[in-house]
Amino acid sequence: MAFSKFINKWSGYFFILPGLLFMIFFLVFPIFYNFLLSFQNVTLLNLNGEHAFVGFANYVTIVSDGTFAVSFQNSVIFTFLCIVFQFCIGFALALYFNRKFPGRDFMRSILLLAWMLPTVITATLFKWMMAGDYGVVNYFLQSLGILDKPIYWLTEAKTALYGTIIANIWIGVPFNMVILLAGLQSLPEHLYEAAKIDGAGRFRQFVNITLPLLRPTILILLMLGIIYTFKVFDLVLIMTGGGPVNASTLLPIYAYKLAFTQYDLSLGATVASIMFMILVAIAMVYLWFMRKEEQL
Amino acid sequence: MIRKMFVLLLSATFLLITACSGATNTSGGQTSTPNQSASADKTSGEKIKITWWDYMSPEAMVNALNKVIKDYQDQHPNVEIERTYVPFGDLKNKILLGSAAGQLPDIIWIDNPDHQAFSAAGVLADITEEVKEWGQADQYFEGPWSSTMYKGKNYGIPNSSNNLALFYNKDMLDSAGVKPPTNWDELREAAAKLTKPGVYGIAVAAIRNETATFQFLPFVWQAGSDLTNFNSEGTIEAISLWKEFIDKGYMSQEVLGQDQQAIMMQFVAGSVAMMVNGTWQIPELQKNANFNWDIVVLPSYKQGGTILGGENWAITSTTKHKDVAWDIVKFANQPEYLKEFLLAAGRLPSRKDLIQDPAWQDDKYLKIFADGMAVAKARAYGPEYPKISEAVQEMIQQVLTGYKTPEEAVKEADEKIKPLLK
Numbered sequence: 001m002a003f004s005k006f007i008n009k010w011s012g013y014f015f016i017l018p019g020l021l022f023m024i025f026f027l028v029f030p031i032f033y034n035f036l037l038s039f040q041n042v043t044l045l046n047l048n049g050e051h052a053f054v055g056f057a058n059y060v061t062i063v064s065d066g067t068f069a070v071s072f073q074n075s076v077i078f079t080f081l082c083i084v085f086q087f088c089i090g091f092a093l094a095l096y097f098n099r100k101f102p103g104r105d106f107m108r109s110i111l112l113l114a115w116m117l118p119t120v121i122t123a124t125l126f127k128w129m130m131a132g133d134y135g136v137v138n139y140f141l142q143s144l145g146i147l148d149k150p151i152y153w154l155t156e157a158k159t160a161l162y163g164t165i166i167a168n169i170w171i172g173v174p175f176n177m178v179i180l181l182a183g184l185q186s187l188p189e190h191l192y193e194a195a196k197i198d199g200a201g202r203f204r205q206f207v208n209i210t211l212p213l214l215r216p217t218i219l220i221l222l223m224l225g226i227i228y229t230f231k232v233f234d235l236v237l238i239m240t241g242g243g244p245v246n247a248s249t250l251l252p253i254y255a256y257k258l259a260f261t262q263y264d265l266s267l268g269a270t271v272a273s274i275m276f277m278i279l280v281a282i283a284m285v286y287l288w289f290m291r292k293e294e295q296l
Numbered sequence: 297m298i299r300k301m302f303v304l305l306l307s308a309t310f311l312l313i314t315a316c317s318g319a320t321n322t323s324g325g326q327t328s329t330p331n332q333s334a335s336a337d338k339t340s341g342e343k344i345k346i347t348w349w350d351y352m353s354p355e356a357m358v359n360a361l362n363k364v365i366k367d368y369q370d371q372h373p374n375v376e377i378e379r380t381y382v383p384f385g386d387l388k389n390k391i392l393l394g395s396a397a398g399q400l401p402d403i404i405w406i407d408n409p410d411h412q413a414f415s416a417a418g419v420l421a422d423i424t425e426e427v428k429e430w431g432q433a434d435q436y437f438e439g440p441w442s443s444t445m446y447k448g449k450n451y452g453i454p455n456s457s458n459n460l461a462l463f464y465n466k467d468m469l470d471s472a473g474v475k476p477p478t479n480w481d482e483l484r485e486a487a488a489k490l491t492k493p494g495v496y497g498i499a500v501a502a503i504r505n506e507t508a509t510f511q512f513l514p515f516v517w518q519a520g521s522d523l524t525n526f527n528s529e530g531t532i533e534a535i536s537l538w539k540e541f542i543d544k545g546y547m548s549q550e551v552l553g554q555d556q557q558a559i560m561m562q563f564v565a566g567s568v569a570m571m572v573n574g575t576w577q578i579p580e581l582q583k584n585a586n587f588n589w590d591i592v593v594l595p596s597y598k599q600g601g602t603i604l605g606g607e608n609w610a611i612t613s614t615t616k617h618k619d620v621a622w623d624i625v626k627f628a629n630q631p632e633y634l635k636e637f638l639l640a641a642g643r644l645p646s647r648k649d650l651i652q653d654p655a656w657q658d659d660k661y662l663k664i665f666a667d668g669m670a671v672a673k674a675r676a677y678g679p680e681y682p683k684i685s686e687a688v689q690e691m692i693q694q695v696l697t698g699y700k701t702p703e704e705a706v707k708e709a710d711e712k713i714k715p716l717l718k
Contacts (some may be wrong), residue, residue, distance in 0.1 A: 044413055044414075045417050045679060047396055048396070048419055124417060127553070132548065133567065152549045156549070157699060220598050241504045241553070242504060242555070243693050244504070245693045245697060260389055261506075263413065
């Protein structure tokens, strides 16, 4: 009797045990270890020796370093602009592809290419296209008479960040489109028919039916988008390497440079921890929104 | 509520335990290594396995290395060598990870500016005694040898070397009536005359990584300055020269994002008339350039000078077979093996005896670089060099983008560099 009671009570936990262990080893432990590193003074020179506990000294060093402020600001601009444009363009395309027309499926899969290409290829292509002397972007702008002299997109402090933003928008649009399209196609047709009978125009239908029903999809999409964009690394490393000076250094690039080119592993971990906390804060906001939704 | 708190606390404790036990395991593994080493060497009946990491990928170089390995194994049947190719960009991180996890190979190749940092980190074995017994230290050039030394101890021996020189498009210089520049004034003049629509007079690689420092330091030395007295007239003159090239349109602003391969492509495409580049580009130029080109030593200013690149052999401190590993390193450094590899790789010997070989003395391009070896300086500035280089790169880019004046940027870089030089 007692045994079956025990089984009933605990069997569920046994089923989740493998998953739980996996999470602990591959997610929780690395994150925890990263935080631990950020409170120590580990560099290449004492990697195998004693590590002293230094409290918040690393956080103080990072926050008072001018590069942190610059890369934080860059990360915010990068994430904000990328999300706004990816979402708007993605939404427009999703609405477009939600209609029926010949060749629709083919076009849709072609658009996905941008998202499926390895970042190394995309980044290298954009680097060439935006090159100041021989880039095709300048060539077009100049032959159309928009520019009278070339812009050095990726080597000019004012434009380098925006060059990488444009490339990242191009990468992110298909993802936004696909998710929104899936959401659109799950919307019940009869609501639109009813709205039509009531005399609602296309715009009215969009604002009063499409947007409210898509709300959960949009929330999760923005949330994923922010997380993905905030940690973009390879694209920028290849296109500009964070330069010129620090004009396009984002937080992940800053963390990478500290840990793997200057070998200050603890400072790198500190930046990674700060990024982690920012993302957790964003996730909290999302959860709060979702909970409000459920209570309605 | 209280139950929830309890569950949270419990999981936190669990985490702590996992973390701590993980840490003790690693350190335990490392301390046991030296104990095992003594016994392992004596068991001669068993096969000894030596692991080796390098970053050489082209077929000709790999063949040369495989020949060394095969010959050594034939002569020493009880030794098995396992060579692993690690891409250059990954090598340092792999060594770091391997060192933290206690899983390093026995023999590694290291890019020479990083050698001191890894020596100081305790990753590499002190082979001072072995080198003394070997007695060939004086055969090596001063530059490469200094990169293997840290605090008077020897942590490796140089393998191949390379240095920088000025490559020029001979057709363009001839039609512009310009002689190859030998000093900074002539360089300015040549750059001005060679620049025309679609062609830049000169290119250097100023991308924001070690490459920029590598290309910039020779100019600093030529102007009589150094990292040890960075905030001085010479450094300001050197960076002002680069800035002047960009301001006057002799050099593309694009160099801020270009590495040495990228400026090489511009040179081959005929859009750059002169470039600062290294020994290893010769084979590729011979294959791809459809114009006449030639090489001269870097122009001098207050003095001549060039910078040393290349890689060194090292034995890791965690090896269980230090004597075997050292024997292999000695074996591979016999002139007949070394020469084959160096020629395949388009590199220079670090040895004074080998560089007298006709293979380098009779080749008109290689001869320029071979002569440069006598004056080539290594980036041997101690274990904090990666951070010093970071400050130099930032300074270069600040000035070239016009973000700061040369005086301001050099002064700030100097303040960062000073405490890093020990």
